[in-house]
Amino acid sequence: MPVPTVPPVLTDEVTFARYPFLPQAAQWIRDMAQRHSIDLNELLDGPWMEKARQRARIRLIDSVQSKEGVQVVGGDIHTEEGRLIEAFSFYYARLVVCASEDERLIARWAQAEAARAEQLLIQDEVNLPVLAATYISEAVRASQATGSAVLASSSMSMRQLRQGNSSIWKIGLSDFIEICPKITGDRWRLPNVDLKDGWVTLHNERQYTSSAKLARLLRERIKRGIEQEALEKMAEVTTDLAVRLAEPVGIVRNLMANKASEAIALVGAEESDWPPCMQKIIAELTNGVNVNHFGRLFLASMAATLALPQEACVGFFRGAPDFSEATTSYQVEHVYQHEYTPAGCGKLKINHNCPVLPGDNRTCDQPWMDHPLKYIRATQRWKRLTSKPAESVQKEPAQTEESAEDKPPSDAD
Ligand code: SF4
Structure with missing residues (x-):
C-alpha cells in the first residue's frame, strides 16, 4: 500500500x-x-x-x-x-x-x-496520529476505553487526530507486509501477529506499547521518505555547491571511515586527484627530507579522511630521516582514531607546506580554494564531467562561476 x-x-x-x-x-x-x-x-x-x-x-x-x-x-x-x-x-x-x-x-x-x-x-501521542496519516495508508486507532475505532487519514480533523493516548493501533495488512520485512524480530512476522479482516492489531506488550510499535513502523516509512528526497536533490547539487561544502563533507567522511572502515566516495580519489601540498609532502618524505610536524600531521589526517589503509599511511613516512616503524605506526593510529580534520590552505601556507604560487595551479588559484579537500572534490567532479560525452561538458569546475550563491535555499537545493 x-x-x-x-x-x-x-x-x-x-x-x-x-x-x-x-x-x-x-x-x-x-x-x-x-x-x-x-x-x-x-x-x-x-x-x-x-x-x-x-x-x-x-x-x-x-x-x-x-x-x-x-x-x-x-x-x-x-x-x-x-x-x-x-x-x-x-x-x-x-x-x-x-x-x-x-x-x-x-x-x-x-x-x-x-x-x-x-x-x-x-x-508524542499528540502528533503520532498525524504522522501515521502522513505515512501509512491504513492506520486505525482503537480506544481501549470505548473500543471505538478511529481511522487516521488525511480527511481527519486535527481534533480527531489529537485524541487521547490509551490506544491500540491497527494497520492494514498491505502496509504491514510492505514495511515489516525490513524489521527484525519474531513479533513482526506474519504468522505471529493478530490478523483479522485485513487488519493487523499492534497489541500492547509489557515493555512495548502499541504506540511504540506504530512509531517503529513509521520509522521505516520516514526513512524511505527522507532518503528518496535526498537522492533526488543529490542530482541537483552544482559543482560550486559541492566545492563549498567539501569541508563538512570531509569531516563526515572521516567519521565514517574511522567508524566502519568503509570505503566512501573520497576513497575513490586517485593519486592524481591529491592536491599539490599532499603530493609535495609525500615526495619530500620519500626523498628523505625532514618534513615539519604540521606537514606530517596534515598528511596523516588526509590519509585518514581518504580512508587509505593505515599501513599505506605509515609507508609515506618510511623515507623520513627519523623513521621508526613503531613510533610512526602509533602516531598514525592516533590520528586515525581521533578523526583529525585536515588543516586548511591558510594554515598550510603559514607553516610552509603549500608549494604553489599564484599562476602555478589553476585549481589552487581559484578564489574559493581554502581547503585541500575542495581541491580533491573539484578534481573528481571535473574528471566525472569530462568522462561524459563532450557536448554535455560546458565548463571546467575550476572556472565555474555560475552558482547557487545568490539563490535562496529553495527546495531544489
Ligand atoms: S592552495 Fe591549498 S590545496 Fe593548493 S597546494 Fe596550497 S594548501 Fe594545497
Whole structure:
C-alpha cells in the first residue's frame, strides 16, 4: 500500500520544527527563509546561521556515531529562533549529505533522522496520529476505553487526530507486509501477529506499547521518505555547491571511515586527484627530507579522511630521516582514531607546506580554494564531467562561476 498521496493539513510550527522532514514542512521552511532573508550564502557561511550549522554538525556526527540516531535534544522549538535552528540545521545537514554524492552516507543519515523521529513519536501521542496519516495508508486507532475505532487519514480533523493516548493501533495488512520485512524480530512476522479482516492489531506488550510499535513502523516509512528526497536533490547539487561544502563533507567522511572502515566516495580519489601540498609532502618524505610536524600531521589526517589503509599511511613516512616503524605506526593510529580534520590552505601556507604560487595551479588559484579537500572534490567532479560525452561538458569546475550563491535555499537545493 503506497504512502498517502495527500498528507493531512498541518499548520503547527512546533511540529514542523520537531519533524522538519515532513512533506507539510517544506513550504514552511521556504516561508521562513523568505521571512528572515536566509539565502544560500547565509546558510553556508553567514553569522546568522552559525548556530544552525553547529546543530547540523551534531546531527551529522550523531548519524555516524550513535546507534540511536540523531539526539532528540535540540533547541527550544517553542521560540522562533529555536525553530529556525532546528529547521535549517536539518536543511544544512541534508545539503552536506547530498553534496557527498554518497548513497551509503545518505542512507545512514536518513536512518538516523528516522530513528530520532521514532524516539520522539513514542512520547508524542499528540502528533503520532498525524504522522501515521502522513505515512501509512491504513492506520486505525482503537480506544481501549470505548473500543471505538478511529481511522487516521488525511480527511481527519486535527481534533480527531489529537485524541487521547490509551490506544491500540491497527494497520492494514498491505502496509504491514510492505514495511515489516525490513524489521527484525519474531513479533513482526506474519504468522505471529493478530490478523483479522485485513487488519493487523499492534497489541500492547509489557515493555512495548502499541504506540511504540506504530512509531517503529513509521520509522521505516520516514526513512524511505527522507532518503528518496535526498537522492533526488543529490542530482541537483552544482559543482560550486559541492566545492563549498567539501569541508563538512570531509569531516563526515572521516567519521565514517574511522567508524566502519568503509570505503566512501573520497576513497575513490586517485593519486592524481591529491592536491599539490599532499603530493609535495609525500615526495619530500620519500626523498628523505625532514618534513615539519604540521606537514606530517596534515598528511596523516588526509590519509585518514581518504580512508587509505593505515599501513599505506605509515609507508609515506618510511623515507623520513627519523623513521621508526613503531613510533610512526602509533602516531598514525592516533590520528586515525581521533578523526583529525585536515588543516586548511591558510594554515598550510603559514607553516610552509603549500608549494604553489599564484599562476602555478589553476585549481589552487581559484578564489574559493581554502581547503585541500575542495581541491580533491573539484578534481573528481571535473574528471566525472569530462568522462561524459563532450557536448554535455560546458565548463571546467575550476572556472565555474555560475552558482547557487545568490539563490535562496529553495527546495531544489
Ligand atoms: S592552495 Fe591549498 S590545496 Fe593548493 S597546494 Fe596550497 S594548501 Fe594545497
